[in-house]
Amino acid sequence: MPLSLDQLQEAFAATLVADEVPTQLSAALIESGEHLTARLTLYRRNVFGAWRQALAAAYPVVHALVGPECFSDVAHHYCRLHPSTSGDLNQFGARFAEVLATEPATATLPYLGDVAALEWAVHRLHHAADTPPVPRERIAALSPTQLLSSRFLLHPGCWWMASTHPLCSIWTAHQPDSTIELSSIAHKPEFALVTHRRWRVTVVPITSGDVIALDALKAGADMDRTISAALQGDPTFDFAKAFVRWLDCDVFVGVDDARRQ
Amino acid sequence: MISNFPNPGNDRAVARPLGVGIGLRAPHYEALLTQGCCIGWLEAHTENYFGEGGYDLYVLTTLRERHPISLHGVGLGLGSAKGYSPEHITKVAALVNRVEPALVSEHLCWGARDGAVFNELLPLPLTRETLHLVGERVDRLQNVLQRQVLIENITSYVHFRDEDFNEPEFLNALAAQTGCGILLDLNNLYVNQCNHGTSAAAVIDAIDPRHVGEIHLAGHRRIDGIVIDDHGAAVDDAVWQLYAHALQRCGQVPTLIEWDNQVPALDVLKTEAERAQHYYDRVDQHAAVA
Numbered sequence: 001m002p003l004s005l006d007q008l009q010e011a012f013a014a015t016l017v018a019d020e021v022p023t024q025l026s027a028a029l030i031e032s033g034e035h036l037t038a039r040l041t042l043y044r045r046n047v048f049g050a051w052r053q054a055l056a057a058a059y060p061v062v063h064a065l066v067g068p069e070c071f072s073d074v075a076h077h078y079c080r081l082h083p084s085t086s087g088d089l090n091q092f093g094a095r096f097a098e099v100l101a102t103e104p105a106t107a108t109l110p111y112l113g114d115v116a117a118l119e120w121a122v123h124r125l126h127h128a129a130d131t132p133p134v135p136r137e138r139i140a141a142l143s144p145t146q147l148l149s150s151r152f153l154l155h156p157g158c159w160w161m162a163s164t165h166p167l168c169s170i171w172t173a174h175q176p177d178s179t180i181e182l183s184s185i186a187h188k189p190e191f192a193l194v195t196h197r198r199w200r201v202t203v204v205p206i207t208s209g210d211v212i213a214l215d216a217l218k219a220g221a222d223m224d225r226t227i228s229a230a231l232q233g234d235p236t237f238d239f240a241k242a243f244v245r246w247l248d249c250d251v252f253v254g255v256d257d258a259r260r261q
Numbered sequence: 262m263i264s265n266f267p268n269p270g271n272d273r274a275v276a277r278p279l280g281v282g283i284g285l286r287a288p289h290y291e292a293l294l295t296q297g298c299c300i301g302w303l304e305a306h307t308e309n310y311f312g313e314g315g316y317d318l319y320v321l322t323t324l325r326e327r328h329p330i331s332l333h334g335v336g337l338g339l340g341s342a343k344g345y346s347p348e349h350i351t352k353v354a355a356l357v358n359r360v361e362p363a364l365v366s367e368h369l370c371w372g373a374r375d376g377a378v379f380n381e382l383l384p385l386p387l388t389r390e391t392l393h394l395v396g397e398r399v400d401r402l403q404n405v406l407q408r409q410v411l412i413e414n415i416t417s418y419v420h421f422r423d424e425d426f427n428e429p430e431f432l433n434a435l436a437a438q439t440g441c442g443i444l445l446d447l448n449n450l451y452v453n454q455c456n457h458g459t460s461a462a463a464v465i466d467a468i469d470p471r472h473v474g475e476i477h478l479a480g481h482r483r484i485d486g487i488v489i490d491d492h493g494a495a496v497d498d499a500v501w502q503l504y505a506h507a508l509q510r511c512g513q514v515p516t517l518i519e520w521d522n523q524v525p526a527l528d529v530l531k532t533e534a535e536r537a538q539h540y541y542d543r544v545d546q547h548a549a550v551a
Contacts, residue, residue: 002388002423004342005385005394006342008421009374009383017377030420038486039419042489043383050380051380087308087336087346088352089336090308126317127313127315128312129314130315130318199316
């Protein structure tokens with residue numbers, strides 16, 4: 001009795017994720033012996049190759065930091081833990097940072113998890129909606145009182161992080177036009193903002209005050225409360241500089257003056 | 262009737278047939294945007310443009326103003342018994358609405374099982390059960406998109422014992438049943454001939470030429486005694502011969518130069534496309550279809 005399509009695919013799927021060949025599968029195929037082993041190995045290599053390539057495309061800096069062999073090993077481990085769940089490979093690899101942070105093979109590079117988290121934010125932003133920024137005139141027209149009472153809506157793809165490692169410098173050193181030498185980077189905490197402007201994703205160094213402020217803005221605080229929170233956590237926070245930095249990165253996609261409601 | 266759905270690219274009455282196109286790949290974005298070049302049409306991998314926005318989608322929607330676009334899906338897995346994704350179809354439909362492509366295509370394969378997706382074109386046993394399943398899926402896809410889709414033959418590195426059809430019989434039946442077209446990949450036929458001995462020319466002769474809506478040409482390589490369709494080289498001479506043969510039978514069918522790995526400079530692709538155009542132009546369209 002021939003297998004149903006469902007049974008055949010169940011057996012085929014099993015051989016793709018394990019190195020064994022279910023007997024129902026080998027009985028259903030014309031190829032046999034070493035020949036069959038070679039052909040199924042080819043499928044396994046193709047499947048893993050596409051996954052590894054997708055990870056390497058999303059995490060080019062991690063790839064450069066650990067080298068191709070180590071990356072391949074970690075990718076293998078990742079694929080077993082979190083196999084692809086979408087026909088769109090751009091969705092694959094969301095939990096790579098988590099796995100890197102616990103991977104013994106990369107334990108000597110403690111910043112890898114943060115680098116991977118940043119790279120995933122960059123990757124996601126590459127395909128995020130092109131929501132236009134709030135026009136500068138709209139912001140310039142706000143009086144200081146209005147500005148303080150306004151809530152600013154952040155671009156949904158914006159991402160920021162307080163890292164205990166020199167996260168921005170490491171990422172920047174690996175960009176094609178970089179002049180930073182990896183060996184010259186000082187070991188200090190850095191704060192990173194990932195955003196995009198006219199489809200170009202950028203990583204911008206920010207301050208710890210920016211991180212507190214962006215967290216507050218995301219939670220829906222108006223600008224007055226946002227500034228207070230930032231100053232409380234980081235007395236050196238310079239709102240004027242930070243605000244210009246955010247505007248230059250097209251961080252805001254909406255603004256509403258609460259008093260007009 | 263060949264199809265209930267409109268398909269500009271497959272309509273032989275269109276005054277300007279599509280001719281020869283090339284795959285749209287990221288390394289060529291800048292060159293394609295800045296050069297006003299003479300490429301007939303561009304084929305994009307559907308899933309690469311699933312994002313809500315971003316540079317890739319900007320490039321595609323900009324280029325669609327200058328070139329006819331074909332959307333070629335690699336992730337739907339029409340033959341997956343369990344694990345077929347309605348969300349994937351929704352995304353395809355959204356992109357088709359946005360881009361209004363000249364051609365839409367997918368593969369005769371499966372690729373997912375119970376939520377695990379293999380992102381690979383896996384082979385299907387060509388049985389009545391498979392025809393029934395894939396037929397239903399193609400029907401539904403064409404109904405959602407309100408247009409004809411083309412279904413491509415794949416390479417297969419293993420072969421099933423119990424089958425009810427050979428490949429051309431299956432594709433002809435699928436096309437007759439659903440009104441879909443056939444995307445005939447000549448490199449895949451040649452790779453299957455090398456690996457399994459199935460005569461590529463015999464497959465071409467057995468395919469109903471009225472259903473063929475597109476032809477793919479690509480390169481391959483040989484590793485450890487197996488020929489792999491890696492789309493990483495120039496089109497092989499044997500495949501050019503098959504192309505001449507297919508054009509004789511099918512007439513002037515839109516043809517794509519596919520190059521996915523070790524993508525060369527755009528000029529190399531243009532040279533391949535010019536070579537294909539040379540074959541294409543020599544065909545007497547009316548004689549061939551009749």
